Amino acid sequence: MFAPKKINFPHLITNFFWIKLVVLGISIISAQPLLAQEKNDPLRVSTRPFPPFVFEQENGEYSGFSIDLWDEIANKMDIEYELHSEDNVQELLNSVIESRADVSVAGISMTSEREQIIDFSHPFFESGLNIMVSGEPISPFRMAINYIFVPTIWITVGILCLFTILAAHMMWIFERKENTQMFPRKYWRGIWESFWWSVVTLVTVGYGDKTPTTAGGRIVATIWMFAGILLISYFTASISSSMTVDRLDTQIKGYNDLRGRSVGTVKGSTSVEFLQNLSANVVAFDSIEEAYEELINQDIEAVVYDEPVLLYLINERGSDHSTKIVGSTFDVQSYAIVLPRGSRYRNDINRAILALRENGTYDQIYERWFGRNDEF
Numbered sequence: 001m002f003a004p005k006k007i008n009f010p011h012l013i014t015n016f017f018w019i020k021l022v023v024l025g026i027s028i029i030s031a032q033p034l035l036a037q038e039k040n041d042p043l044r045v046s047t048r049p050f051p052p053f054v055f056e057q058e059n060g061e062y063s064g065f066s067i068d069l070w071d072e073i074a075n076k077m078d079i080e081y082e083l084h085s086e087d088n089v090q091e092l093l094n095s096v097i098e099s100r101a102d103v104s105v106a107g108i109s110m111t112s113e114r115e116q117i118i119d120f121s122h123p124f125f126e127s128g129l130n131i132m133v134s135g136e137p138i139s140p141f142r143m144a145i146n147y148i149f150v151p152t153i154w155i156t157v158g159i160l161c162l163f164t165i166l167a168a169h170m171m172w173i174f175e176r177k178e179n180t181q182m183f184p185r186k187y188w189r190g191i192w193e194s195f196w197w198s199v200v201t202l203v204t205v206g207y208g209d210k211t212p213t214t215a216g217g218r219i220v221a222t223i224w225m226f227a228g229i230l231l232i233s234y235f236t237a238s239i240s241s242s243m244t245v246d247r248l249d250t251q252i253k254g255y256n257d258l259r260g261r262s263v264g265t266v267k268g269s270t271s272v273e274f275l276q277n278l279s280a281n282v283v284a285f286d287s288i289e290e291a292y293e294e295l296i297n298q299d300i301e302a303v304v305y306d307e308p309v310l311l312y313l314i315n316e317r318g319s320d321h322s323t324k325i326v327g328s329t330f331d332v333q334s335y336a337i338v339l340p341r342g343s344r345y346r347n348d349i350n351r352a353i354l355a356l357r358e359n360g361t362y363d364q365i366y367e368r369w370f371g372r373n374d375e376f
Contacts, residue, residue, distance in 0.1 A: 089106075093108075129329070129331045132313070156239060259279045271305055
């Protein structure tokens with residue numbers, strides 16, 4: 001029989017402690033290369049062409065307001081980064097959501113819907129939407145076709161015809177018995193000849209081929225001559241007024257005039273939802289340049305997008321085409337840097353943005369791309 005050995009609990013505990021210490025040491029040593037690698041890896045930054053915030057040069061380099069600002073932020077954080085381009089706004093957001101990018105920088109608007117799936121930095125630019133329209137004049141032929149369907153014009157013409165027919169009947173009644181050569185007794189033939197006289201007298205042509213001979217006929221003719229002056233004046237004024245009102249009504253002066261009109265914008269942008277809520281006929285393009293070309297070709301009636309971008313397009317290409325901004329800024333928005341939810345870079349980026357505002361660097365960058373900054 002073997003006597004059971006006594007377990008030395010103090011010795012066992014001591015051994016267990018040393019084993020844990022060795023394992024912990026090995027873990028720390030093995031983790032060091034990973035931490036160093038994580039620290040040294042450049043930050044992956046997604047962007048997209050968005051003049052004047054982001055330009056992509058032919059050599060693959062990037063420039064613009066957002067790029068210059070981000071470069072200063074990265075310097076403040078003492079980090080390196082590498083840029084890659086995405087096709088549109090939605091792809092920028094997806095690049096962060098799908099961990100293809102650590103940060104996304106361009107001109108991305110802060111919205112509550114987007115905040116549910118990603119995080120935003122402090123805003124770095126206040127913007128808003130505006131409307132760009134073409135200033136190209138409408139051709140006279142197209143304008144004439146448009147005016148044919150103006151109801152006021154047809155009402156005025158109807159009134160003029162009614163008075164002309166009335167004057168023709170009055171003349172025929174007085175002249176049909178004693179002046180049958182010029183105003184025959186038979187109704188239709190007599191009224192036709194009287195109507196001809198009434199028209200040429202109204203428009204002050206007065207061919208002289210038909211003249212009244214009776215006292216009653218001459219009185220009717222005198223009254224009709226003066227009445228004709230008034231009627232022609234009224235007709236001219238009504239036509240001019242209706243054409244002016246119609247032209248003003250077709251002009252786009254603000255976003256309330258966009259309902260039911262064909263309006264271009266960029267896919268995935270906040271302006272799409274705004275226009276849909278406004279009941280506009282939204283035509284979404286992959287880029288603002290495509291929307292601009294469609295506006296120039298008069299295939300759409302207006303373009304709605306971020307005001308700084310529209311102003312840049314007009315300044316750069318306005319000499320070739322007549323385009324302009326109408327109305328005031330609406331749907332004010334803030335641009336911010338996009339990060340994944342819970343990103344450890346968020347606080348550092350926010351502090352860098354505040355520091356750049358405080359030391360004047362932000363104003364220098366702003367002035368470089370937009371002129372003097374009086375906003376902050």
